[in-house]
Amino acid sequence: MTVQEKLNLIEEALELDVNSLTEDKALEDIPEYDSMAKLTIIVLADDEFGKKLTGEQLRDFKTVGDIVAFLS
Amino acid sequence: MLLGKNILVFGSNSEINLSIAERIVSDQAGKLFYVSSEKVDLDQNGAVEFIQLNFYDNTELDRLVELLGNEKIDGIVYAGGMGGVRPLKLNSPDFVSQMFHHNVFTFFEIIRLMTKKRLINEGASIVALSSVSSIKGLKSKSVYSSSKAALDAAVRGMAAELADKKIRVNSIQKGWVITDMNLDFIQSNMAVAENNDFEKQVLGAIDPKEIANLVVFLLSDQVKTLTGTNLLLDGGYTL
Numbered sequence: 340m341t342v343q344e345k346l347n348l349i350e351e352a353l354e355l356d357v358n359s360l361t362e363d364k365a366l367e368d369i370p371e372y373d374s375m376a377k378l379t380i381i382v383l384a385d386d387e388f389g390k391k392l393t394g395e396q397l398r399d400f401k402t403v404g405d406i407v408a409f410l411s
Numbered sequence: 412m413l414l415g416k417n418i419l420v421f422g423s424n425s426e427i428n429l430s431i432a433e434r435i436v437s438d439q440a441g442k443l444f445y446v447s448s449e450k451v452d453l454d455q456n457g458a459v460e461f462i463q464l465n466f467y468d469n470t471e472l473d474r475l476v477e478l479l480g481n482e483k484i485d486g487i488v489y490a491g492g493m494g495g496v497r498p499l500k501l502n503s504p505d506f507v508s509q510m511f512h513h514n515v516f517t518f519f520e521i522i523r524l525m526t527k528k529r530l531i532n533e534g535a536s537i538v539a540l541s542s543v544s545s546i547k548g549l550k551s552k553s554v555y556s557s558s559k560a561a562l563d564a565a566v567r568g569m570a571a572e573l574a575d576k577k578i579r580v581n582s583i584q585k586g587w588v589i590t591d592m593n594l595d596f597i598q599s600n601m602a603v604a605e606n607n608d609f610e611k612q613v614l615g616a617i618d619p620k621e622i623a624n625l626v627v628f629l630l631s632d633q634v635k636t637l638t639g640t641n642l643l644l645d646g647g648y649t650l
Contacts, residue, residue, distance in 0.1 A: 378551055379498045386501070 345407045348387070352379040362404030369403075384410060412631035413440040417482060417532075420444070421466050421521065422490035424451045426590040427540075427619040431488060432459060434623035435630070442482065446475060466491060467517050476524050483532045484525065486630040489518045489539040492558075496551040507554050514558035515565060522569060534577045536630045539566055540622070541582040543645040559584075563641040570639030579638035581629050586645030589616040613647035 340348075346360050353360075353371040366372050377397055384392040388410050400406055418440050422428030424447065435443050436458045445453060448465040462478060464471040492514040497506060518539055525531050544552050545559035563582050570580040587609055609616065625644055628634065643649065 375498050375550060378496060379501060382497050382501045386503075 340410075342407055345410050346403065348383065348410075349380070349403060349406055352376060352383055360403050362402065362407055364403045366400060366402060366405075380406060412627055412633060413438040413486070415439075415441045416485035416630070417441045418443050418486040418488065418630065419446065419479075419484045420488040420490060421446045421517075422488070423447055424449045425490075427588055427622055428490045429453065430619035430623040431490060431626050434620070434627050438627055438631075441485070444479070444482070444484075466521070467513055469520055472517075472520055472524055476528055476530070479530060482530070484530055485532050485535045487521070487525065487531070487535070487537045488626055488630070489521065489537070491517060492540070492562075495555055497554065498551055499553065502554050510554045510558050511561065514555075515561045518562060518565060526573070531576075531578060534632070534635075535579075537566075537569070537573075537578065537580040538626050538629045539580075539582040540626075541566075541584045541641060543584045543586045543643065543648050545584055545641070546643075547649060566641065567639045574638065577635075579629075579635075581638060582641045583622065583625055583629075584641050584643045584645065585617060585622055586612050586648040587616050588619055588622065590619060611648050612645065613650060615646055617644065617646055 342362065346362070347357060350357055350360050353369065353376045355371060377394075380397065381392045381394070384390045390409065392409060396409070400409070413435060418435050420428070420432055420435070420443065422431070422445070428447075429451070432443060432445055432453055443459045444462055445451060445459050446462045446464065446466050448463065448467070450463065451461060453459045453461060462475065464475060466472055466475065493510060495506070495510060522537065539562055541562050542555070542559045544556040545563050547556070549556060563584070566580050566582045573580060622644065625642065629637070629642075
């Protein structure tokens, strides 16, 4: 999966418009990045990438790129 | 309270399930058959007959009935099932189907086989482990909650149908248990939640031994007319 495809997946999880995110976007600047969005990321990481993402790891993420990097 | 009674427990190697088994043994039950797909560390000096099979597989359940042979059962505990938190948009058909299979359909199949083969004694007691989620609307738990609500409803219907054989059927709607804190999905859920849901349980987390005590009480003859109920053991969560 390309970086752009991962960004699109995150956009879908956060219910954002397609191609509205970039890797350097700070998570704290995204109002839609709430608790349910975080849970969605956790489930997506497991379902789509077979990766276990903990709440603690998630809290350390600062940018959209951090999520993309984890999904690599 | 369970002197001489043969008890059949379906569970995993979770602390709640093991507490139930230990409590049943300490109550001098007749035989305790513990059915689990996982290897279970139950050192009870040979008091437990451990049957390792995947009871979520209907073919394996047929094998269980064969293994039991002519052993009649006085008490059944369904402590199986699965958890899982998911936002609505990720409730895939597979996820929904798996949740209901583990939490409801398997329970139906167990009771169907046991009644069909007449393996349940008159006056027996059946206990299913449900959850307070059955009666609470919680974000990301709609599928889990629905499955537990279905289990609670199943218990009422079965209780009505089995009453003529004096067989009682009840469920326990448990709240947060101390050991739940160690589960990955709960940890993740807590880590992302704005509010700590645990704090709503005003009496704190439940000790697995409390669940075991209530299970044994329901299995016993101490309450011969308690049937078709969903007993809430939630530390005050729903107050």
